Amino acid sequence: MSGTIARAWAVRRRDGLELGFTDHDRELGFEDITFRPDSGLSARALVQGLGLSVDNSEAMGALSDAAITEQDLMAGRWDSAEVRLWEVDWSNAANRQLIFRGHLGEVVRSGAAFSAELRGLSEPLNKAQGRVYHPRCSAVLGDGKCRFDLSKPGYxxxxxxxxxxxxxxxxxxxxxxxxxxxxxxxxxxxxxxxxxxxxxxxxxxxxxxxxxxxxxxxxxxxxxxxxxxxxxxAGCDKRGETCRMKFLNYLNFRGFPHLPPEDWLIAPKVNR
Known part of the structure; x- marks a missing residue:
């Protein structure tokens, strides 16, 4: 089977558009996706360590596919697209193995080509977890923590x-x-x-x-x-006063406005 192994990629944008690519010289088809050989997308060697180490790979391509336009790349429509990579037996596509799943990082264009970092499923584990204690609000205006309805008149x-x-x-x-x-x-x-x-x-x-x-x-x-x-x-600068006066939403304020400033820790203490 080793002599009939090819790689197949599926890239799905956030708006639902999905394209298939392969390094085989003929089209492949499975999972309701057609993988085309002339689409101008390839990848450098995929390096995946054991445990939770960061996947290290890069997707590269040329602007040869009608669906991968310079306009969409510049607009960021391919940023964070979902990526799946299979090793597949081109003589029988039922014999395949999913070897990578993740998403594209920021897509960078250079001349008539583009490149993007491939980020695996362990990437979110690199982000800081837990709540930050800060005078300003940690919520995003209108999200489930803020709970403000941006459809209200005037906003x-x-x-x-x-x-x-x-x-x-x-x-x-x-x-x-x-x-x-x-x-x-x-x-x-x-x-x-x-x-x-x-x-x-x-x-x-x-x-x-x-x-x-x-x-x-x-x-x-x-x-x-x-x-x-x-x-x-409308915008929010995350201050408690803005939440109270502009949005009338102080009940849901997610900051800690009464925290002492950082220099309070090193300020000289006065004995009483």
Whole structure:
């Protein structure tokens, strides 16, 4: 059987799009996936240690598959895609073994090629566990710990792009919100080539005429154009005062605002 062994990859994006690749010279098919040999995706040697050691591998490819477009790569649509790798007998695909399961790290493009780190199922174990005691809130606005309903009136707004200068957008149709209301919030593209992409808001300035100037922490992978629709979601700076006054949600605040500052530990103690 060793002379008929090939490798087959399945890569599934977060939006459900799934592609199959193989290093065999003909198509393979199993698990309702067609694995194509001319798709331009390969992998360096897969190194998997025993126990919980980190998998070390890299997926590499060329922009030769119609479904792997430069536009999607730049937009981050392939980031964190699920990856499965089999060793399969190409003469009988029923004889196969799953040897890797994980996901792609950040996809990096270089010229006409791309590469991405492969991260195994043990990767989450490298993250810090437990709760952090900090004056600011540890929850994400709107998640199960925060419990704030972002669909409440006034906490989101939709508008139209007038211009985009490398992550500095001018929007129209958004009015009635205080300056800075959307700082630390999120901008979500609702139409255009960048539809579905989002980014965190660094600065938010209200302008006359129902206009809004928004600066993003990181520019979108696909640049919006005039006429594209967007949604802005209110931001939270994690402070207790913001939770209480802006969101009226202090009951669910997940920080510890009364913790003494770090320099309290080294401050001279006064005998009483």
């Amino acid at each position: 989101s707004a939709e508008g139209v792009v007038l211009a985009d200068e490398g992550g500095r957008l001018t929007l129209s149709g958004i009015a009635g919100h205080d300056p800075g209301w959307f700082e630390h919030g999120r901008l979500i593209m609702l139409s255009g080539a960048a539809e579905g992409l989002s980014a965190m808001v660094k600065a938010d300035v209200a302008q006359p005429g129902n206009r809004r100037a928004v600066e993003l922490w990181t520019a979108l992978g696909i640049q919006p154009v005039a006429g594209d629709r967007v949604r802005l979601v």
